[in-house]
Amino acid sequence: MKRAKRRYLALQVDSDGAPAPKEFMDAVWSAVSKLYGEYGASLTGLALIDYNAEKKTAVIRTALATVDIVRTALASITSLAGKETAVHVVVVSGTIKSLYEKIR
Amino acid sequence: MQRNRGASMKRAFADLHLRVNLKDPATASRIINKAATLGYRLIAVPLSPETREDETVKLQRICSEAKIDLASRIDLRPRTHEELTHQLRRLRRKFEVICVTCENKEAARQAAKDHRVDFLSFPSLDFRQRFFDRAEAELASKSIAALEIDIKPLLVLEGPARVRLLSSLRREAAIAREFHVPIVVSSGVANEMLLRRPRELAALAYLFGLDETSALEAISQNPVSIVKRNRQKLSPKFVAPGIRVIKEGKDC
Numbered sequence: 001m002k003r004a005k006r007r008y009l010a011l012q013v014d015s016d017g018a019p020a021p022k023e024f025m026d027a028v029w030s031a032v033s034k035l036y037g038e039y040g041a042s043l044t045g046l047a048l049i050d051y052n053a054e055k056k057t058a059v060i061r062t063a064l065a066t067v068d069i070v071r072t073a074l075a076s077i078t079s080l081a082g083k084e085t086a087v088h089v090v091v092v093s094g095t096i097k098s099l100y101e102k103i104r
Numbered sequence: 105m106q107r108n109r110g111a112s113m114k115r116a117f118a119d120l121h122l123r124v125n126l127k128d129p130a131t132a133s134r135i136i137n138k139a140a141t142l143g144y145r146l147i148a149v150p151l152s153p154e155t156r157e158d159e160t161v162k163l164q165r166i167c168s169e170a171k172i173d174l175a176s177r178i179d180l181r182p183r184t185h186e187e188l189t190h191q192l193r194r195l196r197r198k199f200e201v202i203c204v205t206c207e208n209k210e211a212a213r214q215a216a217k218d219h220r221v222d223f224l225s226f227p228s229l230d231f232r233q234r235f236f237d238r239a240e241a242e243l244a245s246k247s248i249a250a251l252e253i254d255i256k257p258l259l260v261l262e263g264p265a266r267v268r269l270l271s272s273l274r275r276e277a278a279i280a281r282e283f284h285v286p287i288v289v290s291s292g293v294a295n296e297m298l299l300r301r302p303r304e305l306a307a308l309a310y311l312f313g314l315d316e317t318s319a320l321e322a323i324s325q326n327p328v329s330i331v332k333r334n335r336q337k338l339s340p341k342f343v344a345p346g347i348r349v350i351k352e353g354k355d356c
Contacts, residue, residue, distance in 0.1 A: 086299070
């Protein structure tokens with residue numbers, strides 16, 4: 001079986017509040033499901049890798065084939081835990097190591 | 105792949121529909137600075153013929169401090185074709201970008217065939233008022249008008265309203281492509297939290313069927329070339345398309 005290719009996305013959460021990791025991932029899943037349905041969401045293989053509530057940054061993982069779907073869904077997020085929010089993709093990378101190198 | 109990445113890095117991104125309240129300079133400054141931070145190099149703010157000169161100067165100062173280029177824009181909402189012609193005659197030389205929001209078919213058809221119109225825009229909420237059909241596109245393709253699509257409704261609408269909007273936008277984008285009418289994607293927002301990075305706007309444009317290249321062109325090449333063209337036309341050195349004054353004086 002072929003190894004599934006993945007991409008790691010470093011995100012900046014632009015929000016007045018300080019959302020918890022669970023609230024953040026719920027918002028991401030909800031955005032993907034709203035735009036692409038449960039079937040589309042099931043293809044993404046989304047996972048939260050890292051979340052820094054102080055710096056409001058996050059790293060998520062997704063399948064290479066669904067990077068565009070996830071990008072679109074992230075751009076459509078307008079609120080998180082009742083607060084106005086924007087989620088910006090800072091860097092996309094193929095490995096966690098190179099992702100952190102690019103952020104630095 | 106590397107070449108594409110290099111090409112996209114050189115792009116100058118533009119958001120030609122940033123709704124800024126000129127009466128509130130603090131908010132205006134915040135929105136413009138945010139746009140500059142997110143990677144835009146050119147923005148356009150809708151003004152009105154009644155906008156005072158000091159307000160425009162203040163806006164230009166904010167933009168130059170944020171190191172972002174500002175284009176003046178006016179949104180027209182004519183009810184008849186005579187009204188549109190009259191407004192264009194009066195305002196064309198005062199603004200760099202003219203957008204016509206088409207609320208009826210008569211105005212839409214006139215706007216599409218008039219060479220002085222830069223953008224055709226359609227109300228996003230009333231789906232019966234979206235007149236961008238094949239006839240409209242054919243007229244627009246013979247003039248220079250582009251189809252402007254605001255992203256804001258995609259962010260604020262939910263459920264069936266967004267589904268209907270996406271369906272209309274997909275149809276209109278396909279018609280525009282068929283008739284080679286340029287598409288310009290703008291934010292149309294008045295709130296900084298609804299501003300998105302250029303690549304995120306492009307990602308949202310995938311929703312209505314634009315591929316990556318067309319989506320990036322819709323936020324960079326297409327809007328930038330419209331502003332460049334209009335600035336050349338508004339320049340005192342412009343004589344006619346392809347003819348401009350290079351040197352004048354006794355020694356010519």
